[in-house]
Amino acid sequence: MDNPDLKPDTLAAQALGWIDEKTRAISPPIHASTTFIRDPDNQYRSGRGYMRADNPAFDQVEALLARLEGGAQAALFASGMAAATAVFQALAPGDHVLAPKVMYWSLRNWLVSFATRWGLQVELVDMTDPAAVRAALRPGKTALVWIETPANPLWSITDIAATAALAHTAGARVAVDSTVATPVLTQPLALGADLVMHAATKYLNGHSDLLAGVLVTRSDDDFWKRVKTVRAQLGGTLGSFESWLLLRGMRTLYLRVRCASASAQRIAEHFAHHRHVEAVLYPGLRDAPGHEVAARQMRGGFGGMLSLRVKGGEAAAIATAAHVALWKRATSLGGTESLVEHRASVEGAGTPAPPDLLRLSVGIEDADDLIADLGQALARAHG
Numbered sequence: 001m002d003n004p005d006l007k008p009d010t011l012a013a014q015a016l017g018w019i020d021e022k023t024r025a026i027s028p029p030i031h032a033s034t035t036f037i038r039d040p041d042n043q044y045r046s047g048r049g050y051m052r053a054d055n056p057a058f059d060q061v062e063a064l065l066a067r068l069e070g071g072a073q074a075a076l077f078a079s080g081m082a083a084a085t086a087v088f089q090a091l092a093p094g095d096h097v098l099a100p101k102v103m104y105w106s107l108r109n110w111l112v113s114f115a116t117r118w119g120l121q122v123e124l125v126d127m128t129d130p131a132a133v134r135a136a137l138r139p140g141k142t143a144l145v146w147i148e149t150p151a152n153p154l155w156s157i158t159d160i161a162a163t164a165a166l167a168h169t170a171g172a173r174v175a176v177d178s179t180v181a182t183p184v185l186t187q188p189l190a191l192g193a194d195l196v197m198h199a200a201t202k203y204l205n206g207h208s209d210l211l212a213g214v215l216v217t218r219s220d221d222d223f224w225k226r227v228k229t230v231r232a233q234l235g236g237t238l239g240s241f242e243s244w245l246l247l248r249g250m251r252t253l254y255l256r257v258r259c260a261s262a263s264a265q266r267i268a269e270h271f272a273h274h275r276h277v278e279a280v281l282y283p284g285l286r287d288a289p290g291h292e293v294a295a296r297q298m299r300g301g302f303g304g305m306l307s308l309r310v311k312g313g314e315a316a317a318i319a320t321a322a323h324v325a326l327w328k329r330a331t332s333l334g335g336t337e338s339l340v341e342h343r344a345s346v347e348g349a350g351t352p353a354p355p356d357l358l359r360l361s362v363g364i365e366d367a368d369d370l371i372a373d374l375g376q377a378l379a380r381a382h383g
């Protein structure tokens with residue numbers, strides 16, 4: 001599918017149109033071999049030696065992801081965390097990095113514990129405020145600015161283009177956790193980012209049955225080579241079957257994300273002025289902080305994630321979650337089924353999630369069914 005005019009929906013639906021040359025199969029074979037033959041003259045002309053470094057099962061998935069993100073190359077990892085931490089471990093101890101105050105909780109914990117002990121100077125900033133970013137950047141010293149947008153669990157929006165411009169002026173790279181936006185709604189590389197990261201566990205796979213991560217780079221530079229070396233040496237490499245499942249899931253990525261986004265918008269608007277709801281946090285709402293930036297940098301929707309602040313505080317929020325029938329009480333996001341969770345319970349002390357907050361991951365069920373179920377749960381919790 002070399003035609004540059006083909007739409008991303010088409011590229012994803014046909015997984016770049018590749019077929020297996022030997023069998024003419026449309027779905028690729030699953031390569032299970034951990035090791036590859038060396039040529040008699042002691043060379044590895046196939047380019048492959050051992051599966052921890054690389055795997056033929058990655059080729060099609062990585063090529064598709066690089067194309068959808070408009071990058072030079074992609075690399076698959078065993079989880080979103082393995083992908084994200086590989087970026088930080090490709091830096092050098094002593095490097096200064098900026099990360100958002102509001103971001104995926106486990107990565108934030110890793111940054112302030114392990115990464116700090118390992119020697120990175122991690123500074124958490126309000127990434128939604130370009131003035132705060134400008135003030136925190138140390139030209140020549142800041143090596144990386146990490147962005148997550150929309151960011152867990154408040155769905156705060158960071159202006160990727162403005163932040164990248166500031167970071168580049170200071171000589172820093174920019175990486176964007178685009179898990180929630182997906183390539184369907186946002187193109188961070190086109191907005192100036194150097195790297196894009198996804199927890200492919202979420203929307204890219206889309207079926208809550210696989211743990212995977214991916215990085216996509218704007219250019220195949222020395223930093224990218226270090227990232228690939230981290231993967232090969234630390235072994236956070238994806239398995240063959242998981243790669244195959246991910247490619248299968250991605251064939252429906254565009255359908256799923258558009259559906260979840262449209263339903264999330266309807267759900268947000270429905271509950272925005274509900275008598276049992278204090279506030280709805282969703283960048284698609286006109287009065288949401290960051291709405292204007294989101295409308296500029298997201299195309300075709302604002303994503304499938306939103307949060308409700310339930311009137312009556314923590315007890316009412318937990319009671320609402322207890323009374324849902326259709327929504328599933330579970331962590332994670334981006335699957336076909338809608339999920340609800342009391343986020344402060346997951347994140348614990350120091351969380352930016354207020355105690356009355358329920359995090360919602362909207363799936364691809366009928367939006368009216370989801371609204372009705374949440375409505376009856378709120379009514380029963382306030383009964």
Ligand SMILES: Cc1ncc(COP(=O)(O)O)c(C=O)c1O
Pocket residue numbers: 079080081082084104107148152177179180198199200201211212213332333
């Ligand atoms: C925004 C975001 N980034 C990264 C991750 C980590 O991904 P994984 O669970 O695949 O390690 C998650 C997981 O919830 C996430 O929501």
